[in-house]
Amino acid sequence: MQNMKYIKIYHLKEIIDSDGDGVPDYFDKCPNTPKGVKVDKNGCGVCFNFDITFDTNSAKIKPEFLPKIKKFAKFLKEHPDIKAEIQGYTDNKRKYSYNTILSQKRAKAVYEMFIKLGVNKNQLT
Numbered sequence: 001m002q003n004m005k006y007i008k009i010y011h012l013k014e015i016i017d018s019d020g021d022g023v024p025d026y027f028d029k030c031p032n033t034p035k036g037v038k039v040d041k042n043g044c045g046v047c048f049n050f051d052i053t054f055d056t057n058s059a060k061i062k063p064e065f066l067p068k069i070k071k072f073a074k075f076l077k078e079h080p081d082i083k084a085e086i087q088g089y090t091d092n093k094r095k096y097s098y099n100t101i102l103s104q105k106r107a108k109a110v111y112e113m114f115i116k117l118g119v120n121k122n123q124l125t
Contacts, residue, residue: 022039023042059109066113073119084114
């Protein structure tokens with residue numbers, strides 16, 4: 001028995017990535033990342049593009065974008081350490097001054113919706 005060798009057997013866990021962000025659950029510090037969010041090595045979001053469109057000359061959020069906003073609001077509430085920057089844009093068919101004001105109104109509409117959904121205002125810029 002002196003020459004007997006021991007073999008260690010390891011059980012490998014199945015690699016699971018529940019939120020599909022590319023970071024296995026056992027490493028993921030920010031689980032439940034919404035689809036489309038670019039994440040860092042810890043699975044925490046670094047960039048998310050809502051791609052919300054508005055009607056011409058309007059800052060009213062269209063109903064079809066509410067589920068996307070609600071999903072991200074839920075994510076922000078679950079991760080109070082994450083901050084989001086909201087930016088509004090327009091086309092270039094009107095004067096720059098008009099478009100600047102409309103862009104601000106659009107960003108404000110999204111900001112206010114996040115606040116209404118319970119996101120801490122300190123997470124939003």
